[in-house]
Amino acid sequence: MSSPPLPPLDVTPRVDLEWGLQGARRFAERVDVVVVVDVLSFSTSVTVACERGARVWPHPGGEEAHALARSIEAVLAGTRSHTSGPSLSPTSLLDLPEGSRLVLPSPNGSSITHALMNAKVAVVAGGLRNAAAVARYVRDVGAERVAVVPAGERWPDHSLRFAYEDLVGAGAVVRRLTETVPGLFRSPEAEAAALAFAELQPLDGTPSGRELVERGFADDVRLAEQVDASDVVPVLREGRFAAAALPSTL
Template sequence: MPVDARPEHRQRAYRVRLEWGREGAELLAAECAVVIVVDVLSFCTAVDVAVGRGAAILPQRSSDGDAAAQARALGVQPAGRRDGSGPSLRPSSLVDLPPGTRLGLPSPNGATLCATVAATGTALFAGCLRNASATAAAALAVDGPIGLVPAGERWPGGTLRVAVEDALGAGAIAAALPPADLSPEAELAAAQFVAARDRGLAAVLAATASGRELVADGYAADVTLAAALDTSVLAPRLRGGLLQA
């Protein structure tokens, strides 16, 4: 969003604000003390699984050219292809990650937005359904406004595709924050989450467009991992350029 965004678009009347995608990340990083990027399928879920194993993640823009070479230059293990056998963007590929691993993980949505926020120096968390309550509590401990950024997906032409799963992840975090602090955008995301939770998060995620894509490609286990609400007590935060506990 351009720097001259209208005051009404900045949600300054509320401590907890929500905006989508790259423009939303840029706006909220300039306005908030802490930004939570939410990419449920699958970057932020992968981060949560990895950090739960005692690893740390370098978020990389997918447009940075040779991400593997960049990771090696920084002394970080590069991620493999999603259809390979090693650690990758698939959360299920990280469940046995050795503690102490430092992994470079590129993605066009969550990782790219995390790198965007990281460049501003604003406190950054990677949020998802698995760590929603823990992330909300950690964000509240930072004095100042909280920005929620559901990452969304991309259409083939590069424009933003609003992704239900990211609205639900952001809503789960919003639902764990004080209701009086929520902007209408955050409040209604919380309501979406509650409705999906009541229907069954695993079934809802698997039925979304993104979930169906992963299931069709053979990655149903990643959807199941992503739907595991509040199974993590960690809130991955950017420290020293890496997302870690």
């Protein structure tokens, strides 16, 4: 029996998947919502911070990040090597005071969301931790076209490196969208990610996960791989992430 023909590219509702900054830029003008997925750890860190009632400014980093933090009277998150204070480590943000203002640099998820700051599209941070909440948000705002963008990692030459944790994080979002949005069409890439999520493996077996465990950040990995542990959807508005109003329950 032959396979049915693919629906036209403009079919709605629809979810597509593309990797990295170029993937995000490709879809920014064509969809209603872009979901940026950087499980270890930008999107997880943003979600945890927003759970605490913080506002988070994404930034690629460097001196401009310091200047931004000073100009808005925010805390500049440090690197994981810092032993105290907020950093890219999600567990370092579990006790953030409500109303905190945080500039959070990272080379992957933060750089992607910063590049989309002026795009006319809703940008949210998603992953394993809040996949179901992201799906409810998409449904409740009436979005018909969604792009899920796994951030990936970087090789030493700065080229994009595949990251399993971002594939399955994106797949979790696709799977929850499928369960939440009636008649959703999934691109082949989105379908593949959803299938990968269905066979989710422990993240401490990935290169990034192993590295974090070896550096003493096993708790970050465990927090990032908690599926649907959060009802918070960080939405980028006016240059910073804040929690959207809680979606209705399924």
